[in-house]
Structures are given as structure tokens and as C-alpha cells.
Amino acid sequence: MITAHAVVYQSHGDPKDVLFTQKYQIDDENLKENQVLVKTLASPINPSDINQIQGVYPSKPDFTDKFDSSKKLAPTGNEGLFQVLKIGSNVENFKVGDWVIPKSVNSGTWQTHQLGTANDFIKLPNPKQSEEKGKTGLSLNQGATISVNPPTAYLMLTHYVKFNKNDYFIQNGGNSAVGKYASQFGKLLGINSISVIRDRPNLQETIDKLENLGATHVITEDQNESKEFGSTIKNWKGTGKIKLALNCVGGKSSTGIARKLDPNGLMLTYGGMSMKPVTIPTSLHIFKNFTSTGFWVTELLKNNPELKIKTLNQIVEYYENEQLKDSPSNEVKFDESQDLASLYIKGIEDSKNGKQLIVY
DSSP, rough: OOEEEEESSSSOOHHHHHEEEEEEEEESSOTTTTTEEEEEEEEEEOOHHHHHHHHHHHHHOBBBSSSSSOOBBBEESSSEEEEEEEEEETTTTTOTOOOEEESSSSSSOOOEEEEEEEEEEEEEOOOOHHHHTTTTOHHHHHHHHHHHHHHHHHHHHHHOOOOOOOOOOESSOSSSSSHHHOOOOOHHHTTTEEEEEEOOOHHHHHHHHHHHHHHHHHHHHHHHHHHTTHHHHHHHHOOOOOEEEESSSHHHHHHHHHHHOOOOOEEEEOEEEEEEEEOOOOOHHHHHHHEEEEEEHHHHHHOOHHHHOOOOOOOHHHTTTTTTOOOOOEEEEEOTTTTTTOOOOOHHHGGGGOOOEEOO
8 A cells, every 4th residue: 555645625725724734545556457556756836726725716626535534625736747656457558657747637736646547647758768769858847847838838829820931929928937938939930929028127138038048029018018119019020910919917018919919910818917907909909800818728628638639749849859948946855754735835935936846
């Protein structure tokens, strides 16, 4: 028997008040023929994980009795990287030592082990398998954070708009994790980009870093809101068109990037960091045939598993070819002498200093 540690909650609320560690037994000697036993290698803390615990996120895990508790408990965590420990007799698509990630959200990745079926996981190449092909192996951070930010950026650029040579997309939140991935994918796909970022003391240093990643141009929010700066952008795009805007901020920032779209342009909103509504001038709808809609990678891929596999395979290929840089995380190591829930509670508190990755 394996004693697994899981971070769970009995009711929604502030993570520091409701999270605790539940230990439960997994019978690893009597797997059913289609079961797969995995151990956790690393799992990140995302804003959506926190919102789920608080009970304010649209997608939530079910409360279940599988954790050897007299009361039903909900697991935590949506992203994570695992290694296969054992497989059932009829499992053909995995072998011991393989790296896998959850196929679906809400599986509970903040735990030391998971027991599922072969249909619950997606295989990623482990470093040895990549190196055997002459490729660079994935890091723990790349594998553990591959399910949300990279697919969000990639699919927003590839799933909705057909770009021609010299065309552009524009995005706010250019220095965010998704923004950095979007700039890189834009360069790899031959799409020009304009990234909007907030002004800051080290502005030029930040601009240089984003341009090194692949951003064609980087501007400030003041320039985004300036009508006078529009002529500069017009000169940049030349014969190209700004066809797509990616909005994760809202408020005046979203209005600014929407105004820069050419006729028939599309704005995808995937976040609202300013906590202000998206406000679009009526003239854009009437005279530019402007379209605005939301983007939620979880909903898009939930009913399209083939698209998810295709997207992940492409991202893995970019990583293996060293064409894509991941967004670094602050790694915190866990050992069984620690209380697992306390480690994640501390990680949530430290999230303001960057993404936290718990490494097992």
C-alpha cells in the first residue's frame, strides 16, 4: 500500500482557512487492468486554482469520498507533471517511467500520487525519450505548466484568424506569461506583434527582453491610449493588417487595442487584470465590423480532445527544438517531513512574487 498525501478542502473559502492535508491509502499491488498509478513530479499554483478553492471559478472539482474520509472532500490543483509507477495488465499506451499530465481539469494535482485509468492521462516525452531522438528534454517546469498558458497563447493565434504576410496581432499584458508565449509563437508562425505593457522604472530593459523573445514592437499603456501614436503604428504595419487583439486587462487598455484593429478585426478577451469592464466604442461595431468575444482554453478543449493533443504535441516540439522558452517559476521542494497543505498555503501567499512550482 502507498500512503498518498492530498491537499483538499471540505468547504469553499480562503485557502489558509479551508485547506488541509488528507492522507489516504492506494493499493498498488492490485491494480485493475486499465489503471495507471503515477507519482507527482511537480505542480504549479495558478490563479484559477485559488479561485476554485474560494468557490468563485466556473469550473470546480467534485466533492468525493475517495480520500478515506468520513466526509466528502474536494481535491485541489489543475496542472501537474507525473511519472508512471505501475500500470494495469491491459494498459498499452503507457509504460513505467513515462511522463504524463492530466487529460482533464479538476483531477487534483496537489497530491503525491494519483490512481486513474489510461484515459485520464496524456503522455509527454520524458528527457531520456527526447534525448534518444537527438532532442532537448523537457524540464519539470515546462512539463508541469504546459496545459494552460502555452495552449492559451497558441490557440488564440491559430484557431480564429488567418494571417497573411506582414499582418499583425496586438496584445495587452505583453509581459505576462501568456503574453510572452504569444510573442514567441507569433515569431515562430511569422506573425508580427505589438505588445502593450505598463510603464515601469526598467522600461527599456523590459522592452529589450520582450523583443528578444520575439515581440516585433513593444509600447506602453500611455502610447496605447494616445491618438497621436496611431500614425507610428500605421507606419509600422505598412501593407499589413492588425487582425487580432488579445485582451487580458480590460478597461482603457482593451479600448486602446481594439481601436487599432483593422476592419473585420477580432478581439479575444481571456482575462481582466484591471477588474474593469471591456468598453468598446459603438463606431468600431458599425464602421469597422468589429467583433469581440471571450476565450477560455478549458472550455475550448473540453469537447475537442484531438485539438488538445495536436496543440500539446506542437508545443512539445518547440520545446524539444529549443525554439520556445518557458516562463520560469519559483521552485519549492517538498519532502514527506513537511505538511503538504502548509506548503501550498505558503505558495499561495508567495504568488505575488511570481508563479510557484511545488517540486516533489
